[in-house]
Amino acid sequence: xxxNTIRNDLENTAGRVNEFILSYLEGSPKELYSAxxxxxxxxxxxxxxxxxxxxxxxxxxxxxxxxxxxxxxxxVHNFSLVHDDIMDNDxxxxxxxxxxxxxxxxxxxLAGDILFSKAFQLLSVVGLKEGISDKSISEMVSRLSxxxxxxxxxxxxxxxxxxxxxxxxxxxxxxxxxxKKTASLFELSCSLGVLxxxxxxxxxxxxxxxxxxxxxxxxxxxxxxxxxSGDPKVxxxxxxxxIREGKKTxxxxxxxxxxxxxxxIKILKVFGSKNTADGELEEAIxxxxxxGIEEEIRTLAxxxxxxxxKTLDVYDDSxxxxxxxxxxxxxxxxxx
Numbered sequence: 410x411x412x413n414t415i416r417n418d419l420e421n422t423a424g425r426v427n428e429f430i431l432s433y434l435e436g437s438p439k440e441l442y443s444a445x446x447x448x449x450x451x452x453x454x455x456x457x458x459x460x461x462x463x464x465x466x467x468x469x470x471x472x473x474x475x476x477x478x479x480x481x482x483x484x485v486h487n488f489s490l491v492h493d494d495i496m497d498n499d500x501x502x503x504x505x506x507x508x509x510x511x512x513x514x515x516x517x518x519l520a521g522d523i524l525f526s527k528a529f530q531l532l533s534v535v536g537l538k539e540g541i542s543d544k545s546i547s548e549m550v551s552r553l554s555x556x557x558x559x560x561x562x563x564x565x566x567x568x569x570x571x572x573x574x575x576x577x578x579x580x581x582x583x584x585x586x587x588x589k590k591t592a593s594l595f596e597l598s599c600s601l602g603v604l605x606x607x608x609x610x611x612x613x614x615x616x617x618x619x620x621x622x623x624x625x626x627x628x629x630x631x632x633x634x635x636x637x638s639g640d641p642k643v644x645x646x647x648x649x650x651x652i653r654e655g656k657k658t659x660x661x662x663x664x665x666x667x668x669x670x671x672x673x674i675k676i677l678k679v680f681g682s683k684n685t686a687d688g689e690l691e692e693a694i695x696x697x698x699x700x701g702i703e704e705e706i707r708t709l710a711x712x713x714x715x716x717x718x719k720t721l722d723v724y725d726d727s728x729x730x731x732x733x734x735x736x737x738x739x740x741x742x743x744x745x
Contacts (some may be wrong), residue, residue: 410731415739418732422462423455430480433527444512444520448487451505457482457598460736464602464617466729468609475605477535478549481528482598488524489560491517497654528553545604556597563590570657583659584626592625616720623717627710628740633658634706637697652693655681660706667700707741714741
């Protein structure tokens with residue numbers, strides 16, 4: 410299975426997932442549910458739901474049966490985005506206004522709460538209707554709760570991280586943070602997919618959880634790289650957005666570590682300065698490009714993808730296995 414095939418498969422799956430979620434995000438007052446479905450309606454790759462469905466199919470499960478679990482993961486992901494955007498005071502996400510900038514902060518907070526609550530309702534109510542056993546539903550809810558706690562802890566770690574010098578912010582600190590904030594939902598996606606299938610063992614659950622965790626770490630490594638060097642026409646973010654926002658990502662730490670004193674001064678001048686002149690920002694981006702951190706970050710991401718792929722070696726070749734393998738490859742190579 411090649412990358413073009415997986416892109417088409419992702420697009421088709423995204424349409425099904427969006428339709429399912431939006432049919433479920435209905436209620437009164439209408440504005441609240443419109444706000445809660447704002448990011449779903451704007452599009453997206455739906456990587457996490459895709460991984461849920463393929464993890465289920467890997468063990469002979471029906472993707473329709475796993476759809477409530479896939480939707481639940483996406484709802485929690487969107488809940489975190491809504492609240493993150495409020496905390497970061499971001500006005501745009503993927504070329505659309507953020508929820509709080511469109512509906513106001515109070516309603517955005519409530520929209521996030523609706524997304525969070527609906528995720529658990531989907532698993533416990535709709536999952537049972539789809540014929541998933543009480544035992545599996547109980548395990549799913551437990552794992553969803555743990556993932557939500559990890560995401561919140563990861564966000565708190567992210568907020569508390571400061572950059573004073575290269576010794577104050579290590580690669581290990583960063584990996585620990587993104588393992589909670591981002592990789593937790595990828596790990597959850599795999600485990601909920603496995604639990605949605607009729608036939609699986611604890612070893613299967615453990616292996617796919619490891620696959621998801623390492624894939625999620627690679628995803629965030631690449632995402633943070635794109636945040637400082639991505640093409641705005643592709644990413645939907647302003648060029649050098651993470652530099653302007655002063656986000657303390659590991660690629661930024663690497664940049665400051667590799668830069669000479671003159672280059673560091675120019676980078677730090679625009680770091681976290683939302684009103685910096687475009688010319689100064691462009692110069693900083695040019696310096697970053699010349700420092701060659703992309704190869705280092707991509708190599709680190711690929712090392713985590715390799716760890717993820719090893720967990721699938723025990724399974725016979727199948728379409729779901731190939732889909733998971735190609736998705737992992739897509740994550741390491743992606744530019745948006």
